[in-house]
Structure formats: structure tokens, C-alpha cells
Amino acid sequence: MEIIEKKIGSVSIVALGGRLDAYASNDFEQKLNALVDAGEACLVVSLERLDYISSSGLRILLASLKKVRKREGDIKLACMKPHVKEVFDVAGFSQLFSIYDLEDVAVQAFSKK
Amino acid sequence: MTIKGNKFKLKVEAALENLSVISSAVSEAMKQAKIDAAIIPGILLAVDEACTNIALYAYPERKGYIRLTCWLNHDDFVISIEDKGKPFNPCSVPPPELDAKLDDRKVGGLGIYFMRKFMDEISYKYDPKTGNQLTMRKHIGTDNRGTE
Numbered sequence: 001m002e003i004i005e006k007k008i009g010s011v012s013i014v015a016l017g018g019r020l021d022a023y024a025s026n027d028f029e030q031k032l033n034a035l036v037d038a039g040e041a042c043l044v045v046s047l048e049r050l051d052y053i054s055s056s057g058l059r060i061l062l063a064s065l066k067k068v069r070k071r072e073g074d075i076k077l078a079c080m081k082p083h084v085k086e087v088f089d090v091a092g093f094s095q096l097f098s099i100y101d102l103e104d105v106a107v108q109a110f111s112k113k
Numbered sequence: 114m115t116i117k118g119n120k121f122k123l124k125v126e127a128a129l130e131n132l133s134v135i136s137s138a139v140s141e142a143m144k145q146a147k148i149d150a151a152i153i154p155g156i157l158l159a160v161d162e163a164c165t166n167i168a169l170y171a172y173p174e175r176k177g178y179i180r181l182t183c184w185l186n187h188d189d190f191v192i193s194i195e196d197k198g199k200p201f202n203p204c205s206v207p208p209p210e211l212d213a214k215l216d217d218r219k220v221g222g223l224g225i226y227f228m229r230k231f232m233d234e235i236s237y238k239y240d241p242k243t244g245n246q247l248t249m250r251k252h253i254g255t256d257n258r259g260t261e
Contacts, residue, residue, distance in 0.1 A: 021129075021132045022161075022169070052154070059220050062218065065215065086154070086155070090227065091223050096218065
């Protein structure tokens with residue numbers, strides 16, 4: 001799978017592409033943990049190029065969300081394809097995460113706090 | 114993947130790196146069976162979760178295999194997933210608490226829930242000789258049968 005990191009102001013953006021299954025989730029977990037452990041509190045995970053996510057990917061996102069919310073931070077999600085969104089909906093994750101159609105809007109939402 | 118009769122069969126080592134191989138093969142089988150593209154992602158998720166559990170837990174001390182067979186049975190697409198690892202009945206796992214608040218929400222436990230949610234029926238049997246057999250069915254009826 002593809003993982004691209006970038007930063008806009010104080011917001012770290014992690015863009016995922018391809019297939020986030022249990023095999024790929026190790027890489028994603030390491031990258032996300034590195035950011036969270038480094039103290040990043042404002043994160044956007046952009047899913048525009050993500051074709052697939054299983055429970056392994058959701059588990060990592062939820063574990064990180066718990067950590068950053070304790071620091072008054074957040075992980076916002078952006079640009080989900082419809083069948084990826086369905087997985088979040090079925091899991092009840094759409095109520096736990098703030099979800100945006102556009103990456104820019106997710107990034108800007110941090111400055112509106 | 115091989116086709117015998119009208120059944121697709123695949124045998125791969127139970128390893129996480131093979132999940133994408135399994136997904137591609139089952140996806141191809143569903144395309145050939147002309148299953149509606151709209152329900153394919155959910156079926157692939159259910160298969161992936163079942164195979165993930167086998168790859169992670171069935172063979173803790175040795176190499177082992179996953180045998181996957183899928184076929185059309187009248188209006189059902191049926192997938193049988195077999196392994197000879199530790200006995201594990203996914204049907205015995207309680208569902209996660211989806212309405213729990215963030216602090217109370219458990220990390221994990223969603224895989225089997227997805228199998229139940231995206232398939233119409235899952236059943237399990239264990240035989241000491243043949244091992245675990247998980248069978249999942251998705252009703253494809255006329256609504257979910259695509260046309261070329």
C-alpha cells in the first residue's frame with residue numbers, strides 16, 4: 001500500500017492508497033504511531049486513493065484516535081470512497097470520527113476550533 | 114485458483130501476505146459469476162476477515178494452509194474456507210458494542226462482526242480430521258445478479 005506524509009501548518013496529513021488489509025496495517029501502524037508518539041495532535045488521514053480497508057486498519061485508527069483525543073487533538077478523515085465509507089458506517093466509526101469530503105476542509109477544520 | 118466443475122478452488126499458505134492473492138482470486142470468481150459489483154466489496158471484506166483470523170491465529174507454531182472454495186448454489190454465492198489449525202468458531206464471538214462512547218469502545222473485535230453483517234449466513238463446523246470449515250453465503254437473487 002501507499003503511505004504519503006505531508007504537513008500543512010500544524011496539521012499532519014497521512015494519505016493512504018491501495019489496500020489496507022492486515023498485512024499492510026503493520027506499516028500504517030508504525031507510521032501513525034510515530035506521528036502520535038512525536039506529539040502530533042492534529043492529524044488528517046486522507047483516503048482518496050484507498051480502495052480497501054479491513055478491521056485491522058480500523059483498529060489502528062481507533063487506537064490512535066483515543067490517544068490524540070486525550071491530548072485535545074483529533075484525527076479527521078477525508079475523501080472516502082463510498083464502499084470504504086460503508087465499512088466505517090457499519091462499524092459505527094462514522095460517529096467516532098469527523099469525516100470530510102475534502103482534505104482541505106478537514107485541514108481547515110482544525111483552525112476553527 | 115483452479116476451476117473444477119462450477120467451483121473455484123484456491124489453496125494458499127495461511128500468511129498475511131497472501132490476503133491480496135485471496136482477494137484477487139475471489140474477486141475474479143465473483144466477476145465470472147456475474148455478481149452485482151455493488152455487493153462484491155462486502156463479500157471480499159468478509160472473506161478477508163476470515164482469512165486474516167486464520168493467518169494470525171490458526172497455526173501458531175507451524176506453517177499451514179487455507180483452502181478456499183466458492184460456487185453458485187441457486188441464488189446464493191457460497192464460500193467455504195477451511196484450515197487444519199487450532200479449532201476456532203467465529204460464530205461464538207459476541208458482537209462489538211457499536212454504540213459505546215470512544216473511551217469505552219474496544220479496539221478490535223470487528224472482523225467477525227463484518228463477516229456476519231456483509232454475508233447473509235455463516236456457519237461453522239469442526240472435524241478433528243478435516244479441521245475448521247467456515248461456510249458463508251450471500252444471497253444474490255435477481256437483484257444482485259449483474260448483467261454483462
